[in-house]
Amino acid sequence: MTKLGLNIAIQGETVGPKIGKNKINLKDWDFRVFNIWNIDNQYYMEYDKVSAICNDLKLNTVPLLYRGNFRSIILDLYFNTCAPQIGYGAVFSRCSNNFSIFADNFQIAENTQSKYGLHYLEINKKYNIGTILAKTNLNIALCGQIVGHSVSNEYEFHLQTIYDIDLKEWLLHDKAIEIAKLFGFNTNYLCDEADIMKKILPLELKLLIAPIQNEPEAIPDINREISKNVQGMLLAFADSLYYPKKNPSDNDDDNPAEGIVVKTDYGLEAARHSFKVISNKFLLKHKI
Numbered sequence: 001m002t003k004l005g006l007n008i009a010i011q012g013e014t015v016g017p018k019i020g021k022n023k024i025n026l027k028d029w030d031f032r033v034f035n036i037w038n039i040d041n042q043y044y045m046e047y048d049k050v051s052a053i054c055n056d057l058k059l060n061t062v063p064l065l066y067r068g069n070f071r072s073i074i075l076d077l078y079f080n081t082c083a084p085q086i087g088y089g090a091v092f093s094r095c096s097n098n099f100s101i102f103a104d105n106f107q108i109a110e111n112t113q114s115k116y117g118l119h120y121l122e123i124n125k126k127y128n129i130g131t132i133l134a135k136t137n138l139n140i141a142l143c144g145q146i147v148g149h150s151v152s153n154e155y156e157f158h159l160q161t162i163y164d165i166d167l168k169e170w171l172l173h174d175k176a177i178e179i180a181k182l183f184g185f186n187t188n189y190l191c192d193e194a195d196i197m198k199k200i201l202p203l204e205l206k207l208l209i210a211p212i213q214n215e216p217e218a219i220p221d222i223n224r225e226i227s228k229n230v231q232g233m234l235l236a237f238a239d240s241l242y243y244p245k246k247n248p249s250d251n252d253d254d255n256p257a258e259g260i261v262v263k264t265d266y267g268l269e270a271a272r273h274s275f276k277v278i279s280n281k282f283l284l285k286h287k288i
Contacts, residue, residue: 004053008045011035012062023243023255034062034261035272046267065241065260090120090157093141094133095165119146123157127183136182139165144189158189234262238279256281 001008016022016029033054036045045053047064054061091102101108101120108120123146124130133140141163148155159180162171171179173190180187241257256279263274282288 001057004056006053007039008053009037009039010053010059011037012059023258025244025246030060032062033059041268043268044272046265049267062261090123090146091141091143092124092129092133093163093165094130094136095139097134099130099133119148119155123155126155127157127185129157129183132183136179138179140171140179141165142183157185159183159185159187160189161191234260234277235280238277239281241279253281253285256285258282 010033012031012033012035014029014031015024016026019029033050036050036053037043038045051061053059089103091100093100093102101124103117103120108117110121112118112121129142133142142159143161143163144157144159146155146157159176162176162179163169164171176190177187180190238257238259241260242253243255243257245255259276259278259282261274261276264272266272
């Protein structure tokens with residue numbers, strides 16, 4: 001630490017055998033870093049700086065499950081837990097020059113003969129999706145619904161959102177509109193994150209979407225102000241996590257993870273705010 005020339009305090013947790021029942025099944029002790037406090041400037045350092053310092057000191061950080069601006073995180077949770085499903089779910093994606101079509105959880109083959117699969121090929125042909133995607137040179141996924149009438153056999157693709165595969169985040173509305181126009185999609189069904197945020201977030205939490213400029217005492221109590229929908233989505237995420245199995249025969253439900261920590265990452269720009277989301281499965285398992 002002397003070589004770094006920084007006055008810092010490293011915060012973390014010792015894990016391993018005989019510590020907290022060694023839930024992550026380590027063979028040796030380890031120290032996992034979750035914060036570094038800059039003593040001179042009195043702030044929690046942003047993740048990139050923490051990661052760089054830990055790399056220099058050969059220290060491990062706690063696992064990073066998700067990173068992005070708060071709006072993108074909420075959109076991701078929304079589309080995975082709350083987005084309405086009407087018609088056939090469809091994803092048309094381009095990644096590293098490979099074009100793929102997905103129906104819900106499986107890929108549609110180019111030579112499919114199933115009536116269900118042919119709807120997807122017809123939509124691709126109708127909007128020339130594969131060809132136009134190739135011209136954009138973007139690695140993106142167009143996500144939406146195929147709707148129509150089986151009698152007239154007329155189907156349309158209602159684009160709902162676009163996922164940037166490289167950045168690993170949903171495109172915001174203005175950029176999605178710009179891309180949708182290339183295909184001639186009807187943009188009336190395109191999700192507007194501003195509308196979604198109004199539905200699932202209280203006004204106070206908009207402080208977390210952009211860098212917080214209020215004084216710390218003006219920041220609301222995050223735990224109290226989070227809307228019920230956001231609580232539900234974060235809890236669903238926490239409930240989906242499990243510690244490594246100690247025995248191959250163990251079920252996932254035998255070892256639920258304790259939960260997650262959500263925190264802002266603005267460095268000197270604003271105060272650090274964080275909260276824990278404890279898994280209901282963990283609480284029930286340990287009768288807490």
